Amino acid sequence: MLETAIIGGGLCGLALARHLEKQGRSFTVFEARARLGGRILSAVSATTGGALDLGPTWFWPDTQPLITAFVSDLGLVSFPQHDEGAVLHLTEADKTPRGLDQQVHGGAQRVAGGMSRIIAALAEGLPEERVRLGHVLSGVEDKGDHVALTFRVDDAFLTVEARHVVIALPPRLVAETVRFTPDLDAATRDAMGAAPTWMAAQAKVMIAFASAFWREAGQSGNAFVTHEQAVVGEIFDACDASGTKAALGGFLSFPPDLREAFSVGLPLLMDSQMVQVFGSAAEAGEQHCQDWAQEPFTCSTRDRAEPPGEHVAFSNPLLRRPLWDGRLHLGGSETATQGAGYLEGALEAARRIDRALARERAEDGAEPGVPDGLSVNAASLARFAAWVGAQNDTAFEAYRVRLNRALATQDREQLTQRAMLGAIEDLYDRAADMLDTLPFDMRGVGVEKGRSALMPDVQLPFRDFIQTLLDDVIAFNRTSCALSNFPGEHHLSKDYVQTILRDVAAAWRDFCLAANRRLLAKAEAGTPLPPASVPGVARS
DSSP: OEEEEEEOOSHHHHHHHHHHHHTTOOEEEEOSSSSSOTTOOEEEOTTTOOEEESSOOOBOTTTOHHHHHHHHHTTOOEEEOOOOSEEEEEOSTTSOOEEEOOOOSTTOEEETTOTHHHHHHHHHTSOGGGEEOSOEEEEEEEOSSSEEEEEEETTEEEEEEEEEEEEOSOHHHHHHHOEEESOOOHHHHHHHHTSOOTTTTOEEEEEEESSOHHHHTTEEEEEEEOSTTOSEEEEEEOOOTTSOSEEEEEEEOSOHHHHHHTTTTHHHHHHHHHHHHHOGGGTTOEEEEEEGGGOTTTOOHHHHHSOOOOOOOOOOGGGGSOBTTTTEEEOSGGGOSSSTTSHHHHHHHHHHHHHHHHHHHHHHTSSOSSOTTBOHHHHHHHHHHHHHHTTHHHHHHHHHHHHHHHHHTTOOSSHHHHHHHHHHHHHHHHHHHHHHHSOOOOTTOOEETTEETTHHHHHGGGTTHHHHHHHHHHHHHHHOSTTTTOHHHHSOOHHHHHHHHHHHHHHHHHHHHHHHHHHHHHHHHTOOOOOTTSTTBOOO
16 A cells, blocks of 8 residues: 555646655655646747747746745756847737837746756656556545545556545646545535636747847847737747747637637737737747647636636635545645745645645654654653644634634624634643643753743744744635625735734733743652653653
């Protein structure tokens, strides 16, 4: 039986596999396509030999630290998106474009050799037997102590069993195509269905040329076409770092059904528009068009039917809850706290699930909860930190239960404030009780001005806890249909958030005082050393 089955060989699934491989864990990646990468896809130009990104093209170092570090860790080279020169804007079909002097991509970087270099580097680091292509997930069944997966492989069906399953696919696609036994709860299913798959219904064209004639004309390659007959609505420079492997890229304006209806004539229409924007030099470039709406392993029926909307950088926190007592996890970029839909979000989701799997192994006894050889107090503090780290999902669920209870009783005032404060106060009460159960050796532990020297280490695990919970609460409220009739709760104002944080700060102060009192009481009672059997404790 597998320890971990990862469904989806995109960036999230492969990044998680890389983590597990480094830890020496047992896993297998199952990918439906005949290739890895998911929405990351690069073609190679026959004209220039340059890489043409048909999926994600950019990342932003100023706001996306995970993908920035990841590219560097893989030994890949990045370069800035070319934005120098005039931006063209074509507003009428029978006119010539006018020039704009503005920056478009805001410090974006690209990967030399194309984004598929990331996927190739990840694949090279995994044993070949750990990756299986052509496996289409159709069913997931909870067996109590493990999970059974059903895959369609060619014309046959295959069953695989694993202790933990990670579905690193777009949640909306999973909700539409995968059967769960027992079915997932209604709230989780609603959250999956409501999570749009970023760029799933879009089409992208990359056009290679013998030279970057637009640069020679003082143009950036950036252009916007906004008239009613627009075929390619947004255009950008897609050359390599040197500018010698010339290309332009663009996003099509036609919706999926219209692209399908005009599929035969679409290349000619795109060619005609490029000439209208950039002149005769743009005629007869080497076109590569990727219509993601035609990809059944990317675009759901709902994604295809919905009109394009603005990018939503957050996701419903219900998508981040471990399911089936930690045996099932939802991944993919659309589940991320920040950067959902982007490369950054895929890496954040992989990191979250890696940490969750580590906690579950510790709880299952698959590995010790704390390192061996620690002192009594270091071991106790490590156990306390591990306990706090496992409470994020518990605290959010407590918030959701309290919020639903308030809605059911038709309360209308300070719903978020009271529900979050109640969840936090409950957490702090349990944390104080947890301290009582830990076998601290208080001999030699200093006390200064009435404060135990252990308090900084007790407080440390909570450093990012409140912000993480608040981010989850804000994202959940924004996606909650039940709160849509409560505008002040649906979208929390800055003042409301500050009010909540003041309440939480008061609760934190009370917890710190209570925790300190309990540590001082242990010292006064002369807490004995724990028995040598306590996990992680070294006895001298």
